[in-house]
Amino acid sequence: MTMLRNPEFGCPWDVEQTLRSLVPFTLEEVYEVVDAIELGDTVELEEELGDLLFQVVFYSQIAKEDGDFDFEGVAKAITQKLLRRHPHVFPEGSVEQFGVKTTLATDEVAANWDKIKRQERIEKAARKSQGQQTQQSSAASKDDAFESALDTVPAAMPAVMRAMKLQAKAAKDGFDWDELKPVLAKLREEIAEFEEAIEQNDVQAINNELGDILFSAVNIARHVDVDPETALRGANQRFSARFRWIEEELSATGLKMNASSASELNRLWEKAKQSGL
Structure with missing residues (x-):
């Protein structure tokens, strides 16, 4: 991907792409994955999953060039998230603790997952608040501080x-x-x-x-x-x-x-x- 994005020797189309310009292609790849699954075509599914993975690699490369994050960081982040959100599988968030059979039912696991997500949102909001140095009116600050149950539903979803x-x-x-x-x-x-x-x-x-x-x-x-x-x-x-x-x-x-x-x-x-x- 680094070579494809090389300004001198890379692919002109790949070099021109931005995070925003890739969005339609990502959505298209997602739907092609869904089509392959619904058709029961595992050969096609393997190829389409590769295309979808390429989108992740592409975004990561652009972000790396911008000094934001890289593919390794993406992989590390999802690994940490899975460990954190599965304490019933990884006690204390450690893979070394794996091997103890959980006693939780599926609905209990889902409830615990939501609880952990809520705590993550609180911590993320606190970090953002500390990093922001913008001046706001007291009314705007009050609105920003309020957290709706619907805030976690992405606006860009279909x-x-x-x-x-x-x-x-x-x-x-x-x-x-x-x-x-x-x-x-x-x-x-x-x-x-x-x-x-x-x-x-x-x-x-x-x-x-x-x-x-x-x-x-x-x-x-x-x-x-x-x-x-x-x-x-x-x-x-x-x-x-x-x-x-x-x-x-x-x-x-x-x-x-x-x-x-x-x-x-x-x-x-x-x-x-x-x-x-």
């Missing part, structure tokens, strides 16, 4: 995933419904508000209410223990398969999609569904 995380965090603090019925009622309420916004031709309200519908749909998924991202990917795959089937059917008879009537396309769609797609 929207569906972030909605799921936000809801789960809020639910841990008791902000949730105890059963599915009111969650479904909330979705119907949001749909009604969306329809009203359309009738009023209120563009901003339409945008807001559609977002609320999607957020409510994610909440339903959480309550029935379904991953909404996986569910939506499944819907995308079914749509793609059925659409391709219709294309092939029309092509076999010399017809085109845009020259077919809505009723004919709907008939073919239902036929595609009946075929098992």
